[in-house]
Amino acid sequence: MPPSKPSSRPLRADARRNQAHILEAAEAVFDTEGPSGSTEAIARRAGVAVGTVFRHFPTKADLIQAVFTARLQRLTDHAVQLQGAEDPGEAFLDFFLGWAELSATKLTFAEALIGEGVDVRALARQDAYLRMRQNLLQAVEGLLQRAQRAGRVRGDVGITELNALLIGTARALEQVRDDPDASARTLEVVLDGLRLRGAPPPDR
Amino acid sequence: MPPSKPSSRPLRADARRNQAHILEAAEAVFDTEGPSGSTEAIARRAGVAVGTVFRHFPTKADLIQAVFTARLQRLTDHAVQLQGAEDPGEAFLDFFLGWAELSATKLTFAEALIGEGVDVRALARQDAYLRMRQNLLQAVEGLLQRAQRAGRVRGDVGITELNALLIGTARALEQVRDDPDASARTLEVVLDGLRLRGAPPPDR
Amino acid sequence: MPPSKPSSRPLRADARRNQAHILEAAEAVFDTEGPSGSTEAIARRAGVAVGTVFRHFPTKADLIQAVFTARLQRLTDHAVQLQGAEDPGEAFLDFFLGWAELSATKLTFAEALIGEGVDVRALARQDAYLRMRQNLLQAVEGLLQRAQRAGRVRGDVGITELNALLIGTARALEQVRDDPDASARTLEVVLDGLRLRGAPPPDR
Amino acid sequence: MPPSKPSSRPLRADARRNQAHILEAAEAVFDTEGPSGSTEAIARRAGVAVGTVFRHFPTKADLIQAVFTARLQRLTDHAVQLQGAEDPGEAFLDFFLGWAELSATKLTFAEALIGEGVDVRALARQDAYLRMRQNLLQAVEGLLQRAQRAGRVRGDVGITELNALLIGTARALEQVRDDPDASARTLEVVLDGLRLRGAPPPDR
DNA sequence: CATGAATGAGGCTTCATTCAT
DNA sequence: CATGAATGAAGCCTCATTCAT
Numbered sequence: 006m007p008p009s010k011p012s013s014r015p016l017r018a019d020a021r022r023n024q025a026h027i028l029e030a031a032e033a034v035f036d037t038e039g040p041s042g043s044t045e046a047i048a049r050r051a052g053v054a055v056g057t058v059f060r061h062f063p064t065k066a067d068l069i070q071a072v073f074t075a076r077l078q079r080l081t082d083h084a085v086q087l088q089g090a091e092d093p094g095e096a097f098l099d100f101f102l103g104w105a106e107l108s109a110t111k112l113t114f115a116e117a118l119i120g121e122g123v124d125v126r127a128l129a130r131q132d133a134y135l136r137m138r139q140n141l142l143q144a145v146e147g148l149l150q151r152a153q154r155a156g157r158v159r160g161d162v163g164i165t166e167l168n169a170l171l172i173g174t175a176r177a178l179e180q181v182r183d184d185p186d187a188s189a190r191t192l193e194v195v196l197d198g199l200r201l202r203g204a205p206p207p208d209r
Numbered sequence: 210m211p212p213s214k215p216s217s218r219p220l221r222a223d224a225r226r227n228q229a230h231i232l233e234a235a236e237a238v239f240d241t242e243g244p245s246g247s248t249e250a251i252a253r254r255a256g257v258a259v260g261t262v263f264r265h266f267p268t269k270a271d272l273i274q275a276v277f278t279a280r281l282q283r284l285t286d287h288a289v290q291l292q293g294a295e296d297p298g299e300a301f302l303d304f305f306l307g308w309a310e311l312s313a314t315k316l317t318f319a320e321a322l323i324g325e326g327v328d329v330r331a332l333a334r335q336d337a338y339l340r341m342r343q344n345l346l347q348a349v350e351g352l353l354q355r356a357q358r359a360g361r362v363r364g365d366v367g368i369t370e371l372n373a374l375l376i377g378t379a380r381a382l383e384q385v386r387d388d389p390d391a392s393a394r395t396l397e398v399v400l401d402g403l404r405l406r407g408a409p410p411p412d413r
Numbered sequence: 414m415p416p417s418k419p420s421s422r423p424l425r426a427d428a429r430r431n432q433a434h435i436l437e438a439a440e441a442v443f444d445t446e447g448p449s450g451s452t453e454a455i456a457r458r459a460g461v462a463v464g465t466v467f468r469h470f471p472t473k474a475d476l477i478q479a480v481f482t483a484r485l486q487r488l489t490d491h492a493v494q495l496q497g498a499e500d501p502g503e504a505f506l507d508f509f510l511g512w513a514e515l516s517a518t519k520l521t522f523a524e525a526l527i528g529e530g531v532d533v534r535a536l537a538r539q540d541a542y543l544r545m546r547q548n549l550l551q552a553v554e555g556l557l558q559r560a561q562r563a564g565r566v567r568g569d570v571g572i573t574e575l576n577a578l579l580i581g582t583a584r585a586l587e588q589v590r591d592d593p594d595a596s597a598r599t600l601e602v603v604l605d606g607l608r609l610r611g612a613p614p615p616d617r
Numbered sequence: 618m619p620p621s622k623p624s625s626r627p628l629r630a631d632a633r634r635n636q637a638h639i640l641e642a643a644e645a646v647f648d649t650e651g652p653s654g655s656t657e658a659i660a661r662r663a664g665v666a667v668g669t670v671f672r673h674f675p676t677k678a679d680l681i682q683a684v685f686t687a688r689l690q691r692l693t694d695h696a697v698q699l700q701g702a703e704d705p706g707e708a709f710l711d712f713f714l715g716w717a718e719l720s721a722t723k724l725t726f727a728e729a730l731i732g733e734g735v736d737v738r739a740l741a742r743q744d745a746y747l748r749m750r751q752n753l754l755q756a757v758e759g760l761l762q763r764a765q766r767a768g769r770v771r772g773d774v775g776i777t778e779l780n781a782l783l784i785g786t787a788r789a790l791e792q793v794r795d796d797p798d799a800s801a802r803t804l805e806v807v808l809d810g811l812r813l814r815g816a817p818p819p820d821r
Numbered sequence: 822c823a824t825g826a827a828t829g830a831g832g833c834t835t836c837a838t839t840c841a842t
Numbered sequence: 843c844a845t846g847a848a849t850g851a852a853g854c855c856t857c858a859t860t861c862a863t
Binding site (some may be wrong): 041159161162163165166168169170172173174175176177178179180181184187190191193194195196197198199 | 245365366370373374376377378379380381384391394395397401402
């Protein structure tokens, strides 16, 4: 996901490999230390020099954005893939759990950027992010509406509320990370509020 | 709340005033800029010199802790004061909303510390925090159990789950901060899951 | 010459001493290595830590500006002090030589800033510089006009041309720095062009 | 003009073309941004990759040197071509103006090197430059002596002083770049000092 | 030969913390 | 006790130079 020059020739094999390593390293470091994790640490973890990190992501904000964009992409893929599932309620539940699982321990894009003192440059580059977010929301909305039509989810929640609830639930589950029973009960409350009773405890 | 010298002589009047100013300033700055707000900024806002900040809070972690301890204290006070309310369901709801309101936009203790790279020293000093947290949990548990006995809250959630839900809800409400309707609907889902139906939208 | 807070309380004794050291060190380093001389080198030479340099001059551009402002101040002082001299021609010559001597090897303000990639902030702070420059020009104009009225300097050069000539001469003398005779002859040409014959060779 | 491999096989056509492009690009970039203009920028402007720049000029200092050598060569050519002019005074004046014009806005070799932190290696490689400089000086000396014999230039300036004056004049004219009248008057003073009265203002 | 990715030293700047005044 | 100057590690970023492709 190189931020600039969107349509230059494809990266050399090694460059692509490095880019992936950097992204993984950044994800790991940001998850551990928050967005204040240092570029140096990321480079070290990715097995490259700092300069390489900056060649791929000219700014720390770019790197943060890339990490979150990648995460959004994964969620979008999941949503799309569940699009054709048989049981709409099951599909919706599945996605809800997946998001909660994924987001646990992780930070939100906005939060990360706030922590970085976003500047104009960063904002200018964000339409990639906005588009991605749009994609995700559309895919999720599909799942939501099918589940609502099937009577499995209450009708008065829209994509906005769902989004908020997903993020909040992820945060709630963080708090009980090492108590699977509490985790299940906590999740149960939310699902119940959505009329999605009988959720199985997340298996981990 | 300087962690060292647990029972030194009481502070001089001006010193006590300074300490209060610093705490307020720190709360304001951390809320605005996150835990990476600079000590200098806090000192400036408190109308003192950096040295003074460090005399009262030997470490930035100490200051962060003090801010959160103060916040916990306020919550505890609220819980205790609701202890004797007539309607247990109402009391519980009241507290729930108060917490959500308070936490919105604010950062969690853990989060703040993570952002600061907590070290062992910091952890060792946290028993003041742990004690306070204990107090809060007890007070809240009181509210919860009364509400449960009154049949207003489902019986399978304990203080652990409640804590998680409160934090998560605060985070969820952050996401819809400027849409009062969505905010109400989001809150409704959670309260509904807790069997606390019919909550009025938070008035702001 | 602290750039910000123009009228705060006077600096502590040690701070003032350090500021002077830093300024001297900066002057020396910039003279040797041009404006790309590193802050670290300046700090080392001044016997302080980098942080101290930045406390006094928040930006490298500020430091460069301070160095040049100090230089302009010295020139202005010289011009003012020659204001009351008996022989206007002698006074003018004296000043001319002083400037040439001083400027030799040195860089111009503009040049230095160009080399630094001046930004808006820097420009905003430059009125101090502009005022100083104005002072200098006025003082020099006084010297020039007296010398012209005394018939010692040709009438068709104004302050603008003089300024250009002074800077150019300084640069010319740089080229023959280690050949006093050539230096004298070079200077002679310019003075002669100004009708200021018979200049003694600069004594160094 | 790569300093190493003095007599290697002649360059391939494309290589020679690249070399020329790089040289032009370097000249343009250095003129715009000073010697701190980046190699990358030069490569971009030349339409090649950085690697190519370094193949032709193993060091940035080499590139700077090449740029200035090229400039000297042009001056030398000019001097040689004026060698046979009818009016020695006119020829000399012509050359003087040409140099001043050329040098205006541009940086001197020494200056550029200073800005780069020249090291011993660089100095060791400079004989190409020294030879060229020698050529130029000889050509100019020819012009000078003819003009002196024709009584158009004072006899006590030699090539050394002339060199200094030329550089200084270029610098002086820079200061009045956008005021043609002041420019003419400034130049007049110098030419007058050389006994080269009545010079026409440079036509630009 | 050209390309452009990788390297890593070095530059500027911030900021928690210490300590002389 | 308060002040605010000094310290210096650490962060982000640039760029000359090297080297695999």
